[in-house]
Amino acid sequence: MKNTDAIKAFLALGQETRLNIFRLVVQCGDTGLTPSEIIEKLGIANATLSFHLKELVGADLLSVERQSRNLIYRPNAVLVKDLSEFLLENCCGGKACIPVSLIKKVKTK
Numbered sequence: 298m299k300n301t302d303a304i305k306a307f308l309a310l311g312q313e314t315r316l317n318i319f320r321l322v323v324q325c326g327d328t329g330l331t332p333s334e335i336i337e338k339l340g341i342a343n344a345t346l347s348f349h350l351k352e353l354v355g356a357d358l359l360s361v362e363r364q365s366r367n368l369i370y371r372p373n374a375v376l377v378k379d380l381s382e383f384l385l386e387n388c389c390g391g392k393a394c395i396p397v398s399l400i401k402k403v404k405t406k
Contacts, residue, residue, distance in 0.1 A: 319353055
């Protein structure tokens, strides 16, 4: 992944409403969400939501598909994986790292 691709994604996620939308859509996975479902769950005005969805799609964080009369927004799982790998590429100075799943277990104890 190029730095410019990562920056584009992080700039889109650097706004609280867009981050909330993205996290909600990620939680639904491949099922995706319609704009009306996002509005219902997050209480965002329709015009505001349209603007934020356009930014997230433009950053390639979400994909959109028309199904009949509905638009379905889904996370771009490949980009999410690539961003994670990009961030962790040089983690721990090249030494073996503690898996994220173990870190979560340690924090909850």
